[in-house]
Amino acid sequence: MEVKQTVASGSEGDGGGLKRRFAVYGQKYGILVALVLICLFLSVANEYFLTARNITNVLRQTSINGILAIGMTFVILTRGIDLSVGSVVALAGIVAASLATTSSTAAAAGGPYPAVVAIAVGLLVGMACGAVSGVVVSRFAVPAFVATLGMLSAARGLTLLYGGGRPVPELTPEFRVIGTGEVAGIPVLVLIFAAVFVIAWWVLSATRFGRHVYAAGGNPHAATVSGINVRRIRFLVYVISGGLAGLAGMMLAARTGSALPQAGIAYELDAIAAVVIGGTSLAGGVGRVTGTLIGALLISVVNNGLDLMGVESYYQQVIKGVLIVAAVMLDQARHRRE
Amino acid sequence: MQPKLLEVEGLTKSFSGVAALSNGQFALERGSVHALCGGNGAGKSTFLSIVMGIQPRDSGIIRRNGREVTFRSPREALGAGISIIEQELSPVQAMSVAENIFLGREPLAGFGRIDFRSMNTRAQTLLDDLHFDIDARALMMDLSIAKLQLVEIAKALSYDAEIIIMDEPTSALGEAEADQLFAAIQTLKAKGKGIIYVSHRLSEIFQIADTYTVFRDGAFVDSGAMATVSREALIQMIVGRPLTEEFVKTNTPGDEMLLAVRGLNSTNRVRDVSFHVHRGEILAIFGLMGSGRSEIFERLFGLVGDRGGEVVLEGRPIRLSSPAEAIRHGLAFVTEDRKASGLILSASVRENICMAHLPYLGAGPVMSSRREAMSAREMIAKFGIKTASDRLEVSGLSGGNQQKVVLGKWFLTEPKVLLLDEPTRGVDVGAKREIYRVMSDFASAGGAVVMISSETDEVVGMADRAIVMRDGRISSEVSRADLSADRLVHLAA
Numbered sequence: 001m002e003v004k005q006t007v008a009s010g011s012e013g014d015g016g017g018l019k020r021r022f023a024v025y026g027q028k029y030g031i032l033v034a035l036v037l038i039c040l041f042l043s044v045a046n047e048y049f050l051t052a053r054n055i056t057n058v059l060r061q062t063s064i065n066g067i068l069a070i071g072m073t074f075v076i077l078t079r080g081i082d083l084s085v086g087s088v089v090a091l092a093g094i095v096a097a098s099l100a101t102t103s104s105t106a107a108a109a110g111g112p113y114p115a116v117v118a119i120a121v122g123l124l125v126g127m128a129c130g131a132v133s134g135v136v137v138s139r140f141a142v143p144a145f146v147a148t149l150g151m152l153s154a155a156r157g158l159t160l161l162y163g164g165g166r167p168v169p170e171l172t173p174e175f176r177v178i179g180t181g182e183v184a185g186i187p188v189l190v191l192i193f194a195a196v197f198v199i200a201w202w203v204l205s206a207t208r209f210g211r212h213v214y215a216a217g218g219n220p221h222a223a224t225v226s227g228i229n230v231r232r233i234r235f236l237v238y239v240i241s242g243g244l245a246g247l248a249g250m251m252l253a254a255r256t257g258s259a260l261p262q263a264g265i266a267y268e269l270d271a272i273a274a275v276v277i278g279g280t281s282l283a284g285g286v287g288r289v290t291g292t293l294i295g296a297l298l299i300s301v302v303n304n305g306l307d308l309m310g311v312e313s314y315y316q317q318v319i320k321g322v323l324i325v326a327a328v329m330l331d332q333a334r335h336r337r338e
Numbered sequence: 339m340q341p342k343l344l345e346v347e348g349l350t351k352s353f354s355g356v357a358a359l360s361n362g363q364f365a366l367e368r369g370s371v372h373a374l375c376g377g378n379g380a381g382k383s384t385f386l387s388i389v390m391g392i393q394p395r396d397s398g399i400i401r402r403n404g405r406e407v408t409f410r411s412p413r414e415a416l417g418a419g420i421s422i423i424e425q426e427l428s429p430v431q432a433m434s435v436a437e438n439i440f441l442g443r444e445p446l447a448g449f450g451r452i453d454f455r456s457m458n459t460r461a462q463t464l465l466d467d468l469h470f471d472i473d474a475r476a477l478m479m480d481l482s483i484a485k486l487q488l489v490e491i492a493k494a495l496s497y498d499a500e501i502i503i504m505d506e507p508t509s510a511l512g513e514a515e516a517d518q519l520f521a522a523i524q525t526l527k528a529k530g531k532g533i534i535y536v537s538h539r540l541s542e543i544f545q546i547a548d549t550y551t552v553f554r555d556g557a558f559v560d561s562g563a564m565a566t567v568s569r570e571a572l573i574q575m576i577v578g579r580p581l582t583e584e585f586v587k588t589n590t591p592g593d594e595m596l597l598a599v600r601g602l603n604s605t606n607r608v609r610d611v612s613f614h615v616h617r618g619e620i621l622a623i624f625g626l627m628g629s630g631r632s633e634i635f636e637r638l639f640g641l642v643g644d645r646g647g648e649v650v651l652e653g654r655p656i657r658l659s660s661p662a663e664a665i666r667h668g669l670a671f672v673t674e675d676r677k678a679s680g681l682i683l684s685a686s687v688r689e690n691i692c693m694a695h696l697p698y699l700g701a702g703p704v705m706s707s708r709r710e711a712m713s714a715r716e717m718i719a720k721f722g723i724k725t726a727s728d729r730l731e732v733s734g735l736s737g738g739n740q741q742k743v744v745l746g747k748w749f750l751t752e753p754k755v756l757l758l759d760e761p762t763r764g765v766d767v768g769a770k771r772e773i774y775r776v777m778s779d780f781a782s783a784g785g786a787v788v789m790i791s792s793e794t795d796e797v798v799g800m801a802d803r804a805i806v807m808r809d810g811r812i813s814s815e816v817s818r819a820d821l822s823a824d825r826l827v828h829l830a831a
Binding site for chain 1: 641660661662664665671679680681683685689694696697700703705
């Protein structure tokens, strides 16, 4: 809705020639157009691509990175970055798993607990990690890069300490539903992702908190003068990112059936990539969670397409690297034109 | 007779059809300090930027030691012995004094290695020669602003500069530090250098300069020896034109005290400031840059630490410890630098207008797009903001329209007291008039305006009363009947 309004009023204002209108659409939807073209190409090039099974598979693969990327969007909108999400995935995953395992060696005392309890604790662990980063960034003015780099290391260390470096296997079927269950043929993983997306989209576009996030990132000084508590907003976005990383960690453990201490390594990079490809500016204040969704889907579709075409995974990494840089180069070129 | 160090005749420069300089004329003698005087927009900066080769001229002649010259870059000007010490210094903080002096032309000792010993010795000799008490190996970040300026002077001399331009060199200095600088200037004079001295502080000019040149509205007005001109005469030349119809003033101050401030102190050098403003009144705060004017507003708005003081609004004492609190009490703060702290340039006109009023534009935590849009439209109409749509980025608007967006943002909060910090800086004459109208209407409707301004015309044209700031304190108060440009400049300097 929002997007359409902007385009309409923009073309009203300048008389709206066809060429101009294409340019406007290109700017607003460049990445979406790229995604559609790639999908079209893959549907023609590979008969398996457009099957229900493959699409479900792509969406399932997108879910975990997508949830991390949505949390990352909040953080990057405030000019921050959260490098710790991969480690928080592992920590929340292993803590929650220890409350929801039938394995006598790995279970926390008194376990297994109901899945609801395990999930609540996992979320709290993630939010607590985010809260620590948030305090360090907002109160002590430590650059987000440094603060969350510290959390990246610390949370990984805590994961290893907590589980003694061993995985937590034999999760209860009840807990595994969030990773393997299906509702009307749609994986629960994807449903959770969809719910997180809708809520995040609503929060950023319709609530006062959302306005504050954009203002705090767009010009923290002006936001402060206008009565916005920028420190509080900076703190909260890390709590959100941490909580979503905790959620993603549990989904990952539930999907694979056991929580691994080395889970989630380098996940922060894919999350940042999705945000950046989706057009959110690292300078803060500009970006949309819809862009992040498209960015995350683009990464998965490209990976899936390369898989289907039998391209070696080493090449896939190179191609992803090119994709990230190309997306930002296009964005920069657009800004220079303006 | 020796040729003049610098001689300029008939210099002109226009920016997109608007003349910034219509007749720049100037002459600098060897071993003298020449004050370049003029108000804001008098053309001083344009003149200097042409002399320094930063901008090309449209026409006119520049002679250096009697020979006609054209500089296409600051580098060429420097090569010809002209050096400038900017108002805002930008040293490489983490490097030593010697490294800064020889930046980009470090003496080498083979294999591309820097010869630190020779560099330090040469720098130290240079500094000692000027009687500057500075260690060449000290880090720039450890020096005071006055010492940084002395290093700049040494650097200029290391380029064999004969002409040194100083742009408001004392704006960030205390009195003792300024004396240090004046001593250095005397040393330079004795060495036969010529100094172009730009400053708004008249007492300084009378203390240090030998000759003066006045620019006004982009044109040469007069020049001569300091000994032959009185302070009053110089102010007359700088201020010049009579003020006609430039201002809109319809308000009359009432009797009811709206805001009273007593013994205000802050962590950012506001010292024991007391003032009050009535309903319907426009109070001006006049003072030089760095006199602590903006700091008063920052303290009132809860942006800096509270070191005591009492604020009474409509007869009730209030606490102002955060901007949100200040806004709730009905204060509005139009900051000095709208790009730095007034607007979110990447956001739309609507988002900017609504920014300070978000708690009242929705139900609970959920925003109402309809009410945001209505509010934005209301303010766009009220201030005549020229924009194709309220969803366009505010960065695309002209300076005057941007300033009106800031005003719109604050009027939406229905304030009782408007705090305006240099409200007409960088806006064109038409938009200026509209802003004056807004101020006047606001006061007439029962509000109070406190306006910081360094433009004497504006203070004389708009204020019912003015207080003059010096060094974080209020030095005097002038009523409208006694307001004049001469008096203000006199009191502030």
